[in-house]
Amino acid sequence: MFSSKESFKRAFIDKLESMLGKPVEEASDIDKYKALGAMIREYINKNWIATNTRYVENQEKQMYYFSMEFLLGKLLESNLINLGVRDLCEESLCELGIELSRLEAQEPDAGLGNGGLGRLAACFLDSLASLSLPGHGCGIRYKYGLFEQKIVDGYQVELPEYWLKEGNVWEIRRSDLAVEVRFGGEVRFEDHGGHWTFVHEKYESVLAVPYDVPVIGYRNKTVNTLRLWSAEPNIRDFDFQTLNSRDYHKVLDYKRSVESISEFLYPDDSFYEGKVLRLKQQYFFVSAGLQSIVRSYKKTQQSLRNFHHKVAIHINDTHPVLAIPELMRILMDEEGMGWEEAWHITVNTISYTNHTTLSEALEKWSIDIFQPLFPRIYMIVHEINERFCHALWEKYPGDWKRIHQMAIVADGQVKMAHLAVVGSHSVNGVAKIHTDILKQREMKHFYEVYPYKFNNKTNGITHRRWLIKANPALAGLITEAIGDKWVTDPSRLIELRGFADDAAFKQQLYAIKQQNKARLADLVREKTGTEIDPQSIFDVQVKRLHAYKRQILNVIHIMDLYDRLRANPDLAVMPRTFIFGAKAAPGYQLAKSVIKLINTLADVINRDPVIQNKLKVVFLENYRVSLAEKIIPAADVSEQISTASKEASGTGNMKFMMNGAVTIGTLDGANVEMHEEVGDDNMFLFGLTADEVIAYYTNGKYRAKDIYHGDIRIRGALQKFTGDFFGAGYGLFNDIYYSLLSTNDEFFVLKDFASYVQAQQRIDAAFRDRECWSKMSLINIAQSGVFSSDRTIVEYADDIWELDPVKIE
């Protein structure tokens, strides 16, 4: 069907008619989108089957990426690109009078994630398939993704995101592969002549049904699988007698309680909350995933002894850490293995990535919740802890304090990060500085015991989505300049450096940025009614709203700039447009106040004639993958201004860099490695270093109030929070004021302010020289190849998973 336009058009019309019983003329955009999606899915079926057959028949080692979040975004266009049929498809549809981009607009974002961690999982799947690596995803098919954000009167309002309302063209329900997951109940021992077995009784049975989504490699024949599990009542377990009795409401309660397991994604990025349902979700998909992996392994392989040579399981943060005791349970209770052997296999199968050092994000489950939910799993965790503490005692005799600090079960809690380190063979951080902090501080004791487990894997992003798809004009220009080899080998972007002094090339680069900015300006007008000038500097901060990411620092700088402009409307500043996008966790009051603050400020500034349009502020609602794809290619300046030591890596920073934005940032996360790539001349650094921040935390010598009293600009801004805020209302932002002063400014906003303003002034000066700015932009693009997730995935495959490419013929 993709051999020629004629055959494509025929196949498309046939599909529409057979699926929807309509002729093309009567079909809506959503009908056409569904038909096209179904066509693609059928088209890749052969390769999907071939990929699986090849993996199974050759007994290839396979890796499964376990993650509570997969922030996929839309799939249609990136699938078409990877298959190499986008142009054919677009042209054929055009001949039928259909615009491909309108069909693409019909697809809902699969928003099954909060932010960086979820999007990273999605980028990794794309890289695995594109590198012909046998690696799959395992997660939850949430009925509702991350909430849809509306801004009402400046405030965030959350609406449910029912992304499945029109069905999902990419998934296949595999009810034949459903497995049972058991919650609660009791565990009884049985003694079979000295051999103990464990019998689990009176549990609640839940049916886990997999929905498979194909993951299509770039121009190869690999189609891997993302398996998402959905929770359903286990009909076999239903007592139909009760349905007819007075107790039938119990059946309804059971149904409700089961279905709630895969109902919604917890929107609690970076704040751990001990919610029972979340813990149930974690065990649910981990148990289902492991059972299905073991089942398919046993179909072809002789002995479970070699399990870890054929299966790698990666846990994305601690959320899936129950994979460790669950694999132990399966190997011992179901397969009859002894502890030692089961432990050896488990540790060598599992590897773990840490994504944060914020202590408030670390998962610690109360035993009172944990034990009744998973009585057998708790016994195993308890035993792991006993053995671990015993080994510690041998190594550090008498050092109770250390053993207590390192224990997996202590203070009435199960410490998930400790379980992850002890029960896996690899622990990695997501940027050099982050891994160093783990080794030297947060996990210092563990590093001392298991130095060989710790390693760094700096994050990456898929250049196929974030450059080729999001910025086709730039991708085209790059190919014109250096050929197309960079597409499969992004390190070759470095060849662009040869054009650093080529004025004509830089002019083209500039023209593309202007086009992207004009397009974003149209979107901003459509969504907010605000007119923004594509000639102004587009200065962008888009990411989850969190105190450590310091959107507030950006805001205070804007307030100061605005004050200066009002005092002197002729002030010689480059016109700027500050663009924000951010969701706040629904329970995170301070973050929600910052959203209101940005919107209030935007309202004041955008309506003020005195400043002659030199300043605009825009908040785009409902930031998500598909919106990021429109914003990032249009950015001149990328704001990566977290308090040093707090952002594990950041991945937005890489997306901006690859699209030619210049970064203003702290030496935090992957910014440090970006700086190594581009140097001082092509990045605007400011602020405390991580060492300085950590030193302040230890010596307690930072005094926010001293800075407040010593800096009139800061005083001016902060007093507006408690005052009438440019006439918008009194005391609207008291909480922000107090977060900065009463708690001594935990994130060093005031401390870094002066140096941030200076960096902003350097940007103002640099932007005036168009050619010089374009050169910086070019160097950022040229040096961004190392931040492709292809590089990251090759490192994981070589150092952690021992996974080899398998070419599908």
Ligand code: 26W
């Ligand atoms: C328990 C609730 C919860 C949920 C999500 C706690 C923590 C998380 C994640 C750690 C949040 C997250 O997305 N972290 C980000 O991961 C990215 C990918 O590695 C990094 O680039 C970001 O720096 C990190 O904040």
